[in-house]
Amino acid sequence: MQHITIKHSDDVIIGPENADDASAVKIGNEIILQTVDIITPVVEEPFIFGQIASANSLSDIYAMGGKPISVLNIACFPTDCLDLSILEEIFQGGLSKIYESGANLVGGHTITDKEIKYGLSVVGIASNKLYHNALCKEQLDIIVTKPLGGGILSTALKAEMADESHKKEMIRWMTRLNKYASEIAQNVGIVTMTDITGFGLLGHLLEVLKASKVSAIIYKNNINFMDGFEKYISYGLIPAGAYRNKEFVANHITGDNEIILMLSVPETSGGLMIFCEKTKTKELLEKIIEGGDTKASVIGETIKDESCTIKII
Numbered sequence: 477m478q479h480i481t482i483k484h485s486d487d488v489i490i491g492p493e494n495a496d497d498a499s500a501v502k503i504g505n506e507i508i509l510q511t512v513d514i515i516t517p518v519v520e521e522p523f524i525f526g527q528i529a530s531a532n533s534l535s536d537i538y539a540m541g542g543k544p545i546s547v548l549n550i551a552c553f554p555t556d557c558l559d560l561s562i563l564e565e566i567f568q569g570g571l572s573k574i575y576e577s578g579a580n581l582v583g584g585h586t587i588t589d590k591e592i593k594y595g596l597s598v599v600g601i602a603s604n605k606l607y608h609n610a611l612c613k614e615q616l617d618i619i620v621t622k623p624l625g626g627g628i629l630s631t632a633l634k635a636e637m638a639d640e641s642h643k644k645e646m647i648r649w650m651t652r653l654n655k656y657a658s659e660i661a662q663n664v665g666i667v668t669m670t671d672i673t674g675f676g677l678l679g680h681l682l683e684v685l686k687a688s689k690v691s692a693i694i695y696k697n698n699i700n701f702m703d704g705f706e707k708y709i710s711y712g713l714i715p716a717g718a719y720r721n722k723e724f725v726a727n728h729i730t731g732d733n734e735i736i737l738m739l740s741v742p743e744t745s746g747g748l749m750i751f752c753e754k755t756k757t758k759e760l761l762e763k764i765i766e767g768g769d770t771k772a773s774v775i776g777e778t779i780k781d782e783s784c785t786i787k788i789i
């Protein structure tokens with residue numbers, strides 16, 4: 477959206493300027509959040525794909541500290557060559573996650589297309605504080621709630637090279653809602669958060685740093701990856717998106733090439749990246765792990781430095 481000037485009224489609290497997870501608009505006394513996301517299949521099973529796409533779309537509301545209220549299905553489907561029962565299974569999977577979120581499915585739209593795509597447009601409501609990208613500060617710990625590497629595992633899966641146990645673990649994380657970690661974060665008290673999706677850990681971290689004019693240090697040994705990640709990446713099963721992301725962040729990062737690529741891997745329905753005061757870290761991490769995000773860890777900290785750079789050590 478760099479080359480388009482967008483005018484908006486004073487009711488718009490969060491627009492597209494800082495690449496936030498969802499927009500925020502004031503309506504009366506309420507703040508309404510709105511987001512949309514569609515993806516291509518990451519697994520062959522239609523029901524599970526529906527669950528992943530749905531969890532992925534809902535995540536942007538959780539990353540803003542909101543509660544999803546109403547949802548529209550958006551789908552692309554090759555109606556002339558695939559049976560409609562496949563689309564129904566995708567919707568059923570999506571619906572299971574919409575129910576888990578507590579939101580209502582109120583409609584949708586499907587268009588005929590060569591390739592399957594599915595996702596949701598979600599309207600949510602902000603509880604009290606909006607956790608947007610420009611709120612970050614120096615001297616905060618950075619917690620990531622899910623293991624990284626979804627883009628590598630799904631590439632291995634497409635190449636029919638993924639072990640069954642690795643596939644299972646990938647599905648477990650991709651279908652998991654960020655609802656639980658988001659609620660815990662808000663209860664304990666944090667500074668801000670975002671979620672990790674298509675731009676990978678470094679891309680989404682950089683969005684926050686740029687919006688807030690701070691820098692960060694990443695401790696590479698603290699980062700959890702999905703099982704099988706290192707094996708498949710060593711086979712060269714790396715999606716094109718990882719290289720695009722790496723190029724996008726390159727000028728802002730110091731660290732060795734290999735680790736920069738590993739942290740540029742795109743995620744689908746990835747975890748939350750939470751920025752919290754150091755006094756809260758222990759309690760927050762324990763509660764997030766207890767809540768079921770068992771691979772959550774402190775992956776780094778923010779530092780005072782307006783150059784918006786990331787140093788990986």
Ligand code: CO
Nearest residue numbers: 497536539671
């Ligand atoms: Co997001």
Ligand code: CO
Nearest residue numbers: 497513536673
């Ligand atoms: Co998004």
